[in-house]
Amino acid sequence: MQKIVLNGIQKSYAKEPAVRHLDLIVEPGSFLTILGPSGCGKTTTLRSIAGLEEPDAGDIQLGDRTVFSRSQGIIVPPEQRNLGLIFQSYALWPHMTVERNITLALKEQKLSSGEVESRLQSALEMVQLTPYRNRYPSELSGGQQQRVAVARLIALRSQFLLMDEPLSNLDAKLRTEMRTELKRLHRELEATTVYVTHDQIEALTLSDIIVVMNGGLVMQQGTPYDIYHHPGNLFVAEFIGDPPINKFTGSFIREDGVGILQCGDHRLTLPCHVIPTRETLVATIRPENIMISEQEKDGWLKTTLDSVQPTGASTILQVKSEKSVMTLLQPGFMRMAVGDSVWVQMDMTKVNYFDPETEQNLISEG
Amino acid sequence: MALPQTDRPRLPVFSARNISYQFYRLRNRPELILGVLCLAVLGLLVLVPLFEIIHDSLTYQSYDKAYRPDAEVGGFTLFHLERVFTGPLSYALLIKPLLNSIGIGFFVTAIGVSVGAGLAWLLVRTNIHFKGTFGALIVIPYMMPSWVLALAWLSLFKNDRIGGTEGMFTSLFGVQPPDWVSYGFLPIVICLALHYYVYGYLLMSGALATVDSELEEAGAICGMNRRQRLWRITVPLLMPALGSAIVLTFIRILGTFGTPALLGLPVRFFTFSTQIYASLNARNSGDAYVLALVLIVMAITFIWINSRIIGIRKSFVTLTGKGFRQNEIGLGMWRWPATIGVSIFVVITVFMPMLILLWESLIITPGEYTFEGLTAHFWFGESDPDIAYGEPGIIHSPGILTALWNSIKLGVSAAVVNGFVGLMIGYAAVRGRGSLLSKWLEGVAFAPYIFPSIALGAIYIGMFSTPFGPIPALYGTFAILLLITVVKNLPFTSRTGIAAMLQIDKSLEETARVQGIGWFRRMVQIIIPMSTSGLISGMLLTFITTMRELSLIILLLSPTNMVLTGLIFNYNEQDMTQHSGAVTLLLVMVIIGMNLVVRVLSGGKGLSGLKSG
Ligand SMILES: Nc1ncnc2c1ncn2[C@@H]1O[C@H](COP(=O)(O)OP(=O)(O)OP(=O)(O)O)[C@@H](O)[C@H]1O
Ligand SMILES: [Mg+2]
Numbered sequence A: 001m002q003k004i005v006l007n008g009i010q011k012s013y014a015k016e017p018a019v020r021h022l023d024l025i026v027e028p029g030s031f032l033t034i035l036g037p038s039g040c041g042k043t044t045t046l047r048s049i050a051g052l053e054e055p056d057a058g059d060i061q062l063g064d065r066t067v068f069s070r071s072q073g074i075i076v077p078p079e080q081r082n083l084g085l086i087f088q089s090y091a092l093w094p095h096m097t098v099e100r101n102i103t104l105a106l107k108e109q110k111l112s113s114g115e116v117e118s119r120l121q122s123a124l125e126m127v128q129l130t131p132y133r134n135r136y137p138s139e140l141s142g143g144q145q146q147r148v149a150v151a152r153l154i155a156l157r158s159q160f161l162l163m164d165e166p167l168s169n170l171d172a173k174l175r176t177e178m179r180t181e182l183k184r185l186h187r188e189l190e191a192t193t194v195y196v197t198h199d200q201i202e203a204l205t206l207s208d209i210i211v212v213m214n215g216g217l218v219m220q221q222g223t224p225y226d227i228y229h230h231p232g233n234l235f236v237a238e239f240i241g242d243p244p245i246n247k248f249t250g251s252f253i254r255e256d257g258v259g260i261l262q263c264g265d266h267r268l269t270l271p272c273h274v275i276p277t278r279e280t281l282v283a284t285i286r287p288e289n290i291m292i293s294e295q296e297k298d299g300w301l302k303t304t305l306d307s308v309q310p311t312g313a314s315t316i317l318q319v320k321s322e323k324s325v326m327t328l329l330q331p332g333f334m335r336m337a338v339g340d341s342v343w344v345q346m347d348m349t350k351v352n353y354f355d356p357e358t359e360q361n362l363i364s365e366g
Numbered sequence B: 001m002a003l004p005q006t007d008r009p010r011l012p013v014f015s016a017r018n019i020s021y022q023f024y025r026l027r028n029r030p031e032l033i034l035g036v037l038c039l040a041v042l043g044l045l046v047l048v049p050l051f052e053i054i055h056d057s058l059t060y061q062s063y064d065k066a067y068r069p070d071a072e073v074g075g076f077t078l079f080h081l082e083r084v085f086t087g088p089l090s091y092a093l094l095i096k097p098l099l100n101s102i103g104i105g106f107f108v109t110a111i112g113v114s115v116g117a118g119l120a121w122l123l124v125r126t127n128i129h130f131k132g133t134f135g136a137l138i139v140i141p142y143m144m145p146s147w148v149l150a151l152a153w154l155s156l157f158k159n160d161r162i163g164g165t166e167g168m169f170t171s172l173f174g175v176q177p178p179d180w181v182s183y184g185f186l187p188i189v190i191c192l193a194l195h196y197y198v199y200g201y202l203l204m205s206g207a208l209a210t211v212d213s214e215l216e217e218a219g220a221i222c223g224m225n226r227r228q229r230l231w232r233i234t235v236p237l238l239m240p241a242l243g244s245a246i247v248l249t250f251i252r253i254l255g256t257f258g259t260p261a262l263l264g265l266p267v268r269f270f271t272f273s274t275q276i277y278a279s280l281n282a283r284n285s286g287d288a289y290v291l292a293l294v295l296i297v298m299a300i301t302f303i304w305i306n307s308r309i310i311g312i313r314k315s316f317v318t319l320t321g322k323g324f325r326q327n328e329i330g331l332g333m334w335r336w337p338a339t340i341g342v343s344i345f346v347v348i349t350v351f352m353p354m355l356i357l358l359w360e361s362l363i364i365t366p367g368e369y370t371f372e373g374l375t376a377h378f379w380f381g382e383s384d385p386d387i388a389y390g391e392p393g394i395i396h397s398p399g400i401l402t403a404l405w406n407s408i409k410l411g412v413s414a415a416v417v418n419g420f421v422g423l424m425i426g427y428a429a430v431r432g433r434g435s436l437l438s439k440w441l442e443g444v445a446f447a448p449y450i451f452p453s454i455a456l457g458a459i460y461i462g463m464f465s466t467p468f469g470p471i472p473a474l475y476g477t478f479a480i481l482l483l484i485t486v487v488k489n490l491p492f493t494s495r496t497g498i499a500a501m502l503q504i505d506k507s508l509e510e511t512a513r514v515q516g517i518g519w520f521r522r523m524v525q526i527i528i529p530m531s532t533s534g535l536i537s538g539m540l541l542t543f544i545t546t547m548r549e550l551s552l553i554i555l556l557l558s559p560t561n562m563v564l565t566g567l568i569f570n571y572n573e574q575d576m577t578q579h580s581g582a583v584t585l586l587l588v589m590v591i592i593g594m595n596l597v598v599r600v601l602s603g604g605k606g607l608s609g610l611k612s613g
Helices: A042-050 A098-108 A113-126 A142-156 A172-189 A200-206 A224-229 A234-239 B016-027 B030-057 B062-066 B079-085 B090-125 B131-138 B148-157 B168-173 B185-222 B226-255 B258-267 B272-281 B285-310 B332-362 B398-431 B436-450 B453-464 B478-502 B506-514 B519-547 B564-573 B577-601 B605-611
Strands: A004-013 A016-026 A031-035 A057-062 A065-069 A083-086 A160-164 A192-197 A209-214 A217-222 A246-255 A258-263 A266-269 A280-285 A290-293 A301-310 A314-320 A325-331 A341-346 A352-354
Touching: A004 A042, A016 A042, A016 A192, A016 A209, A016 A217, A031 A042, A031 A200, A042 A057, A042 A083, A042 A160, A042 A192, A083 A142, A083 B506, A098 A113, A098 A142, A098 B519, A113 A142, A142 A172, A160 A172, A172 A200, A192 A200, A200 A224, A209 A224, A209 A234, A217 A224, A217 A234, A234 A246, A234 A280, A234 A352, A246 A266, A258 A280, A290 A325, B016 B030, B030 B285, B030 B398, B030 B436, B030 B453, B030 B478, B062 B285, B079 B090, B079 B285, B090 B131, B090 B185, B090 B226, B090 B272, B090 B285, B090 B332, B131 B332, B148 B168, B148 B185, B148 B258, B148 B332, B148 B564, B148 B577, B185 B226, B185 B258, B185 B332, B226 B272, B226 B285, B226 B453, B258 B272, B258 B564, B272 B285, B272 B453, B285 B436, B285 B453, B332 B577, B398 B436, B398 B478, B398 B519, B398 B564, B398 B577, B436 B478, B453 B478, B478 B519, B506 B519, B519 B577, B564 B577
Parallel strands: A031 A192, A031 A209, A083 A160, A160 A192
Antiparallel strands: A004 A016, A004 A057, A057 A065, A209 A217, A246 A258, A246 A280, A258 A266, A280 A352, A290 A341, A301 A314, A301 A341, A314 A325
C-alpha cells in the first residue's frame, strides 16, 4: 500500500485558473473523495495525478516515486505511472469484446497467457460478468458496462485507483448497488483510491476522507463526520446536507456576561468557546437537529407548518415563524396538515457559528 | 482561509533540468510531435514546390540560352514575366488562353451548376418518379474521367479538317460537321458541363436535404408565405453550398486538361491548361511556370471572393448525409414530363457515351461505323500487323495491362496512403485542437485545394525532375505519381481524417494510456481500428478520383509509369480510336466494379461516400 501526495498543484487553462492551489495527502490504502460543485477543478486534479494534464506548478508523488515536479523538471508520462483510472464515460473500446477490453493492457505488457486468463477470470467473477465475456460493449446495459470498466481496473492490479464520477451515468437504484460494490472492491484490493464526485451521498458513504473543493481551492478536508458536523466554513455547511442546512444571520449582544445572538425570533446563547469576531454572526443548524412538538412547550418557538413532504422513511417539514423560515427533517412518515401550529426548538449543541466576512467557522474543531 | 497565491519559483529556461523537463513533456504529447512532423512534410511537399517555381520563373534557366545567349543561368531576371505579360507572344501565350479558359469556365459553371441544382431540387424536393434509380445514375459521371464525353463527342462529330478518320455523323449522313461543332469552344463547354454538373448536384442536394427542417420551423413561426420563405430562408441557406459549387466547379475547369486537349489541341484552340502543357512540351518551362502561377493566383482570388461573400467557415461546406425526408412538392401534371426529361438527361450523359465508345471499340476500320463486321479484336485479339499498326487487343497488350496494373496500384496505394496520412493529420489536428500548430496543419493540408491540377503538375515536374535534397529525381517514376496524387487529395482526406478522429472520444485513448499502452500500440489497437470504417468511403473516393485522373498527372507521365488515362490520351492522339474506346470502357468498368466491391464489403458505404464528397 502506498500513498499519494500532491503538493502545491496549480493549473490554469488559458489564464483561467482551474486549480488554484492544492495540497493533498492520500494515506496508503485509504479512500479519499474529492467533492465539489461542477467546474471546481475535480477532474483537473484527477487528470493531473494520472498525468493526462500537466500542472503549472507543484509536485506529485505516487508512493515514494515523484511522478511530477515542475521545480525539479520531472514528468513521468501516464503510461508509466501504473494507475487504474475509470472515466465518467467508462471509455470502453467499442470495437473490442469484454474479454479484449479487459485483457488488452495485460497482453500489451506481455504477460503469460495463463496469467492473463486467470486475471481475466477473477476480475470477471468479482464483477459477476463471467457469462458476458464475448459481448461487445454496445450489447451491455449501462450498469454492466460500468462493471466492465471496473473489471478492467481490477485486472491491472494497480496500487492506485482513480475514479471520475463513475456512477453518474447510472439510475438511482443501480447507483446504490454499485456504491456498495465499489466499497467492497476497495476493501479487497486495498488500493489507495481517489474518487471524484459531486454527489454528497456517495462522498459521505464511501470515503475515509472527503476533500471539499470550490473554485479551484480546497474548502475543507476531513472525515465524513467532521465535514458534516463541523463544516469549516459556510460554503461547506451549505454544500453538504440534503435538505440544506438552516442559516440565520443575527446581531451579537452581551447580556450579563453571556453572549447572545439575536436572530429574528431566536435567541441563541453563544457557547463560551466561541469568540465572536464581529457585531453580526451567522448561525447554522442541520434540519434534523431541530425538535418539533405539536403541543405547546415552554421556551419553544411557536411556528406555523408551511409544507410537509414525506419521503418515506423521513419527512421534510417547512415551518414559518414571524421572522424566519426553517427546514426540519423528522424520522418517520408524518401526516400533519399545512397551517397547523407547531412548536420548535434547536439543539443548541449542534449549532455552528460563522464569521460573515471570512465565512470561517468560529468553533475550533475537536 | 489563507490563499497561497505566490507562484513557486520556476526553473530558468535554459537550465539542464528545464530542458530535460521540456523533452519529457514533448514525449508526453505525441500529437505535438506528429503535428510538427506532418507540418514539416506538408510544407515540403506543398509550399516548397510553390517557392521553387516562383524562384525558377524569376531566374534564368539553362534552356533560356536559346533566346538570351549571354544569360547567366540562375541569375535574376524578369525575362519570363516579360515574355508572358508584355512580349509579342503575350497574346498567344496568356491573353487568348486566359480568355478561352475564363469563357469556358463561365459557361460550364453557369450551365453545370444550374443543371446540377435543378436536378438536386427535382430529386430532393419534388415527387418525381424513380428517385432512387436516378440518384444512383446521376452520380456515375463522377466515377468516369471528365473527358469520356469528349471522346464520345469526337467519335460522333469528328470531321476531316484535321486528317485521320471521320466521326459517325459524317459516316451516317455523309456531311462534314463544321469545325465549330467538331472542335473548340462549343463542344468543350458542352462536354465539360455535362460532366461537372455532378459537383453542383452533390453539393446542392446535400444542402437542400438539410435546409428544410429549419425552413419549416421558421416559416411556421413567422407565418411567411411560400415566396418569402424561399427568398428569405432557403436561398440564403443555400448560398454557401451554391458558392462552393460555383468556386469548386470553376477552379476544376481552370485546371482541367483532358477535354480541352482532346477537343481543342487539334485546331490549336488553347486554354490555360493546354497552353501550360504545350509550353512544357516545347521546353519553355519558364513560360509554363509563370502561367501556372497566374492560374494559382486566379484560383486564390476566386476562393477569397467566395469566402468574403459567404464567410470563411461556411464557404467550404462539407456535405452531411442526413435523411432526405421532407415534404415533397407535387409536380402535378409536370411529374411525368420531368421524369422523362431526367431520363433523357441520364441517357445522354451516362449511357450514350458508353455505347458510342463500345461501338467505337468494336468496328474494324476506324471511321466506318457499320453494324456489319463488328469485331472483338480490340478487346481480345492477338497482334495483327494489318490492324492498328499491329497493336494487340486489350487482354494481349502488355502496354495496356501494365498501365491497368499501374492505375490500380496508384489508386489503391493513393487510397491507403491518403487514408493513413489523413488519419495522422486528423489525429494531430483534433488532439491538438485550439493550438496554433493544429490550425496551421489544417491550413496547409487545405492548400492543395487552391492549386489547379495542371498547375500542381507543373510545379512537381519543376521540383522533382532533378534531385531535390535527399530525394532523387523522380520524373518517370511511380513514386512521383503517388506523391502528387496524395498531395492533391489532402484537402479532402484530411477532412475525413478529422471527422473520423472527432468521433473517437479522447477518453478512449487516455484510458489506454493510463493502462500503460504506448502511442504506437494505441494507434494500432484503438485509433486505426476505430476509424477505418469512417475512412473507407473517403478512401474509395480517393481511389475513384485517382483512377480517372489525367489533368494532374499528364505532365508527369512517361512510358515507364504509364497509367490507363494517359494511355487513352496517347491512343487518341495517334487516332487509334478503337483502342481508346476499349481502354476507356475498361477503366470505367474497373472503377464501377471496385465501387461495388467496396460497397458490398463495407455494407453500402460506397455511395454514401460520394454523398459526403
Ligand atoms: N481542456 C480545458 N480547456 C479549458 N478549460 C478547461 C479544460 N478542462 C477544464 N477546464 C475548465 O477548468 C475548470 C475546472 O474543470 P474540471 O473539469 O476540473 O471541473 P470538474 O470539477 O470536474 O467539474 P464537473 O463536476 O462538471 O465534472 C472549469 O472551469 C473548466 O471549464
Ligand atoms: Mg469532472
